[in-house]
Amino acid sequence: MSPLLAGLFVLVCLLALLAIGTPIAFALGFVSIATLIIVDGWDVVSILGETFFGGLASFGLVSIPMFILMGSAVASSNAGKDLYEALDRWLNRVPGGLVLSNLGACSIFAALSGSSPATCAAIGKMGIPEMTARGYPKEIAAGSIAAGGTLGILIPPSITMIVYGIATETSIGRLFLAGILPGLMLTCLFMVWTIYSCHRQGIGLDALGRRYSMAERFQALPRVIPFLLIIVGILYVLYGGVATPSEAAGVGALFCIILVMIIYRMWRVSQMSQIFRDTLKESVMIMMIIGASELFSYTLSVLFVTQSIAEWIASLAVNQWVLMAIVNLFLLVAGFFLPPVAVILMTAPILLPIIIQAGFDPYWFAVVLTINMEIGLITPPVGLNLYVINGIAPDITLSQILRGSLPYVFCMVAGIVLLCIFPGIALWLPNFFMGPAL
Amino acid sequence: MYVRWVDRLSQACGAVSIILIMASVLVVSQMVFVRYILSASTVWQTEFVIYALVAATFLGSPYVLLHKGHVNVDLLIGNARSGPKFYLKLLADLIALAFCALLAWSGWEHFHEAWSGGWTTDTVWALPLWIPLLPLPLGIGILCLQYIAELIKAWEARI
Numbered sequence: 001m002s003p004l005l006a007g008l009f010v011l012v013c014l015l016a017l018l019a020i021g022t023p024i025a026f027a028l029g030f031v032s033i034a035t036l037i038i039v040d041g042w043d044v045v046s047i048l049g050e051t052f053f054g055g056l057a058s059f060g061l062v063s064i065p066m067f068i069l070m071g072s073a074v075a076s077s078n079a080g081k082d083l084y085e086a087l088d089r090w091l092n093r094v095p096g097g098l099v100l101s102n103l104g105a106c107s108i109f110a111a112l113s114g115s116s117p118a119t120c121a122a123i124g125k126m127g128i129p130e131m132t133a134r135g136y137p138k139e140i141a142a143g144s145i146a147a148g149g150t151l152g153i154l155i156p157p158s159i160t161m162i163v164y165g166i167a168t169e170t171s172i173g174r175l176f177l178a179g180i181l182p183g184l185m186l187t188c189l190f191m192v193w194t195i196y197s198c199h200r201q202g203i204g205l206d207a208l209g210r211r212y213s214m215a216e217r218f219q220a221l222p223r224v225i226p227f228l229l230i231i232v233g234i235l236y237v238l239y240g241g242v243a244t245p246s247e248a249a250g251v252g253a254l255f256c257i258i259l260v261m262i263i264y265r266m267w268r269v270s271q272m273s274q275i276f277r278d279t280l281k282e283s284v285m286i287m288m289i290i291g292a293s294e295l296f297s298y299t300l301s302v303l304f305v306t307q308s309i310a311e312w313i314a315s316l317a318v319n320q321w322v323l324m325a326i327v328n329l330f331l332l333v334a335g336f337f338l339p340p341v342a343v344i345l346m347t348a349p350i351l352l353p354i355i356i357q358a359g360f361d362p363y364w365f366a367v368v369l370t371i372n373m374e375i376g377l378i379t380p381p382v383g384l385n386l387y388v389i390n391g392i393a394p395d396i397t398l399s400q401i402l403r404g405s406l407p408y409v410f411c412m413v414a415g416i417v418l419l420c421i422f423p424g425i426a427l428w429l430p431n432f433f434m435g436p437a438l
Numbered sequence: 439m440y441v442r443w444v445d446r447l448s449q450a451c452g453a454v455s456i457i458l459i460m461a462s463v464l465v466v467s468q469m470v471f472v473r474y475i476l477s478a479s480t481v482w483q484t485e486f487v488i489y490a491l492v493a494a495t496f497l498g499s500p501y502v503l504l505h506k507g508h509v510n511v512d513l514l515i516g517n518a519r520s521g522p523k524f525y526l527k528l529l530a531d532l533i534a535l536a537f538c539a540l541l542a543w544s545g546w547e548h549f550h551e552a553w554s555g556g557w558t559t560d561t562v563w564a565l566p567l568w569i570p571l572l573p574l575p576l577g578i579g580i581l582c583l584q585y586i587a588e589l590i591k592a593w594e595a596r597i
Contacts, residue, residue: 002575016532017533018510018511019511020526020527020529020530021510021511021527021530022510022532022533022534023508023509023510023530024508024509024510024511025508026508026533026534026537027533027534029532029537029541030536030537033537033540039525045540045543045544046533046544046547046548047544048544048545049541049544049545049546049547049548049549049571049574050543050548052541052545052574053492053548053571053574054571055543056491056495057488057489057492057570058488059484059487061488061491061493061590062462062466063439063487063489065459065494066462066463066466069459069463114592162485179536203563213594214563242474243470246466247466247469247470247485249464249466250462250466250467250469250470250487251467251470253462253463253468254464254466257463276456276459276460277452279455279459280452280455280456280459280494280498280501280502281502281505281507282460282507283491283494283495283498284455284494284495284498284499284507285502285507285508285509287491287492287495288495288499288508289509291495309537311500320513337511338490338511339509342509353523362513363577
């Protein structure tokens with residue numbers, strides 16, 4: 001059997017297992033080991049434990065549970081509410097200020113939590129009722145928060161970026177830097193679109209809310225600033241080359257836990273254990289997929305699938321932008337069904353050689369890939385953010401949320417197009433701070 | 439009886455994993471303090487953290503299964519009628535169980551080799567290698583037990 005055919009066969013089996021609801025980690029593992037047994041016989045089972053263990057035992061992966069812990073500490077506190085209030089107090093006299101504070105709060109919270117659904121839940125709980133109360137249409141209220149929440153996986157520190165870095169052996173610090181400007185660009189695109197569509201529906205942009213005195217404005221800050229300092233601190237430490245991502249994440253997690261204990265008085269054992277239980281669930285789920293995908297990419301390379309696909313694509317000699325469009329389409333479809341981490345782990349080993357061969361930058365590609373995954377988060381059938389919004393705002397129907405989110409999908413596509421025309425949006429910052437990539 | 443016993447075992451494993459995660463946070467922070475503030479070198483911290491978190495992953499996996507945390511695509515079976523749905527879930531669980539059983543067995547072999555060969559890690563700390571290797575067969579073994587418990591639950595729920 002030719003490698004390409006074998007690869008297709010493996011893929012079909014994998015999709016079948018996923019479709020019947022096998023957990024992603026075990027479906028990947030089962031397909032891999034079954035293929036290896038068919039090719040090499042039963043003896044191959046003995047490498048299973050070693051490969052799985054070896055795939056997980058690396059210091060780089062330590063950052064994943066640590067960042068998850070940091071995020072879940074912040075997400076379980078009222079930090080989202082305070083952040084939202086602080087921004088609202090400062091911006092509510094600015095035209096369209098409510099939109100700005102909603103999306104701004106999303107992008108800052110996204111940085112802290114590194115998780116899209118958590119961002120949606122934290123900001124949406126405050127933001128959506130506030131927007132509807134001030135007469136914004138439900139669609140816009142829900143859609144802007146759903147879209148703003150997706151920024152969690154793009155703005156650093158981001159778990160999916162770490163996973164990409166590990167899967168492709170690229171620098172995590174550089175990936176984080178590459179995500180900053182595109183994250184801000186998307187935030188601006190979202191803001192512009194939201195304000196424009198409000199304007200078009202004849203909604204006045206002058207805030208109807210109350211005035212806040214300067215004293216009230218400053219009052220809102222002390223609870224918010226420590227968390228902002230943690231983000232700045234982490235980014236500084238990473239780019240100063242002072243410490244590794246894992247070290248920064250560990251210390252960041254410790255600080256966040258101490259902060260929520262002090263600021264939000266979350267002393268009780270039940271509150272703490274909830275934070276750790278959430279962390280355990282999320283990190284075990286991701287780590288098991290990482291271990292299994294290690295096995296999966298090993299299997300694909302034993303079958304020469306990875307190499308053959310890259311060669312095959314090269315032999316087609318298509319225009320690099322046509323190739324990029326196809327890759328994007330593929331990622332988009334994968335993102336419709338699978339969570340971002342799984343898509344990255346399964347496709348990165350196959351796609352990266354193709355991408356590099358076609359002359360694209362792996363860091364730039366990471367950003368494009370992540371935006372594709374963001375789209376998957378607000379599109380059916382498994383758009384996680386849609387369901388989160390549906391959960392926190394029961395009076396908005398799923399179809400209203402969907403209609404509201406759709407324009408933001410186009411904003412993200414526009415973002416990808418902009419990145420293709422101006423790759424510097426992603427690459428300028430890392431090159432500026434860390435010198436050109438090797 | 440079996441189901442209740444296994445559920446408790448998984449809960450206990452989850453608690454151990456949480457303690458390992460807490461310990462890792464403290465050790466990473468201590469390591470950063472020693473390395474960057476005291477400018478001293480560290481010996482065991484890096485390895486400890488790596489292995490503690492790997493152990494937390496394996497030992498935590500039955501707990502995560504108990505709480506339905508291993509993410510899957512429930513698109514098709516979410517919409518299926520209850521008859522076919524049961525068999526699809528059964529098949530999915532059996533496939534997962536088969537993989538986990540192979541993984542646990544293979545992990546056990548690996549552990550056993552390290553144990554009888556007296557292997558250590560190739561660092562200054564020279565930790566006996568069987569210690570970090572044990573959580574794989576142990577945690578995944580319990581994961582298999584938990585899968586069997588889930589199958590029993592599904593079967594009982596059907597009747």
